[in-house]
Amino acid sequence: MHHSYLALGSNLQNPGKQIEKTIIAISNLNHSRLLQQSSLYQTKPLLPPERPDEIQEDYVNAVIKIATQLSPKALLRETQAIETNMGRVRSEKRWQARIIDIDILLYDDVYMETPPLTIPHPEMQKRLFVIEPLYEIAPDLILPMGKSLQDVYLQLK
Helix, strand or coil: CCCEEEEEEECEEEEEEEHHHHHHHCCCCCCCCEEEEEHHHHHHHCCCCCCCCCCCCCCEEEEEEEEECCCCHHHHHHHHHHHHCCCCCCCCCHHHHHHCCCEEEEEEECCCCCCCCEEECCCHHHHHHHHHHHHCCCCEEEECCEHHHHHHHHHCC
């Protein structure tokens, strides 16, 4: 079994409920099981520089750890199917409000950079809303980049 950490975020249609539904859907994936989940964190939305005055509801974020037999690309396909089934509409615009967003943060110690998927997630070390819930469930984690999660967390805090 492989271990993967997934970041979950929602700011539409009762975001906390959307996160709960997503965790259940991921728990029901074939060849996978939920190992840990963080608390829910409420955070302000990231707004792109070209839309700094856009109004969006706060996000609810969480991180989960799963054990899976799925490959990274198969896991991506499955998580994107969950997003679509829950009503997520993809757009070319970044940082849109969304019913659910599932990001693969880490997958074992895998490094990969392909058009559909980059692991480790390229922005994770810059985002407290990802690092804080990850730190809650894996405070002793050493990131594949060689940094301790605790050091990254303390830098962002």
